[in-house]
Amino acid sequence: xxxxxQSPLSLVVHEGDTVTxxxxxxxxxxxxxxxxxxxxxxxxFLFMLTSSGIxxxxxxxxSILDKKELFSILNITATQTGDSAVYLCAVYSGNTxxxxxxxxxxxxxx
Amino acid sequence: KAGVTQTPRYLIKTRGQQVTLSCSPISGHxxxxxxxxxxxxxxxxxxxxxxxxxxxxxxxxGRFSGRQFSNSRSEMNxxxxxxxxxxxxxxxxxxxGSLVNTGELFFGEGSRLTVL
Numbered sequence: 001x002x003x004x005x006q007s008p009l010s011l012v013v014h015e016g017d018t019v020t021x022x023x024x025x026x027x028x029x030x031x032x033x034x035x036x037x038x039x040x041x042x043x044x045f046l047f048m049l050t051s052s053g054i055x056x057x058x059x060x061x062x063s064i065l066d067k068k069e070l071f072s073i074l075n076i077t078a079t080q081t082g083d084s085a086v087y088l089c090a091v092y093s094g095n096t097x098x099x100x101x102x103x104x105x106x107x108x109x110x
Numbered sequence: 111k112a113g114v115t116q117t118p119r120y121l122i123k124t125r126g127q128q129v130t131l132s133c134s135p136i137s138g139h140x141x142x143x144x145x146x147x148x149x150x151x152x153x154x155x156x157x158x159x160x161x162x163x164x165x166x167x168x169x170x171x172g173r174f175s176g177r178q179f180s181n182s183r184s185e186m187n188x189x190x191x192x193x194x195x196x197x198x199x200x201x202x203x204x205x206x207g208s209l210v211n212t213g214e215l216f217f218g219e220g221s222r223l224t225v226l
Contacts, residue, residue: 032213041198042114042217043153050212088153092213097143097166102152 002027006089006101013108017079021104023089024071033065033072034098036088043088046074079108112137114218116201122224128189131221133201135182141165141206142184143215144176147198156199159184160206188223196225 003026013019025033032050036043047056049065049072056063060079065072076083086105090098115134123129135142143166144156155168159178176186182203188195199222202215 034213034215036217041219042200043215044217045214048212048214090153090213097155097158097168098213098215099155100145100153 002091002093002096002099004089004091004099004101006087006104008104009102010105011107013079013106015079015081015108015110017108018075018077019079019106021074021076021087021089021106022071023073023101025089025091025099026070027091027093027099029093030067030091031094032092034090034092035063035072035074036090038086038088038103039084046087076106079106081108081110084108114201114203114216116199116218116221118221119219120222120224122226123191124226125191125193127191128187129191129223130185130187131199131201131223133184133186133203133218135184135201135203136216139203139205139216140182141204142178142182143202143204144184144186145200145202146170147200147220148196153200156186191225193225196223198222 007022035046047063052067060077063074086103088103090100141160143158145153158166162178173189178184198220200220201218
């Protein structure tokens, strides 16, 4: 059974801190790993990773995948209160649906 | 283009009742997936429909059912509601074709169901 484990489940940081969120997975026929941000209701897409070692970057957010060790990290530098959200990691293996981890709840305090 | 639209956004039911939730995908998307989100369990997959056929099904009891229409709109139904069915029900759409399906889903705002 495909499995995604995120850590930590929650964390609280101060504005300006850098955070690293972790996602490990066990999946057959891996095709992609995706990160989503969920602030209130609808998760919104952040990154999709398919190849090891290639960093995806968007502003202060970046992510990288290690297909040998079966994990990905999401980094957020210079955090702001607007980064407070649940960050979801999901893996896709082709004909099966996305499998999500339970998410990491990030709280950024001023 | 318009995003994924879910209705109703909020609803309150009592145990034993049944509920129907609706989802209109992004224009051109043929796959619709449904997820249940609860604080303790995260997003759990319910089912996926593609071209009016159920393509995948999660581990939920038979009280949970769904369907997809020819215009790709989808409905899900929960019968004989239980307190534990209280959750945010998220619908997501994608292109769905095997050659273009990279797994990225586009989510609606969700339907918040409270069962009393």
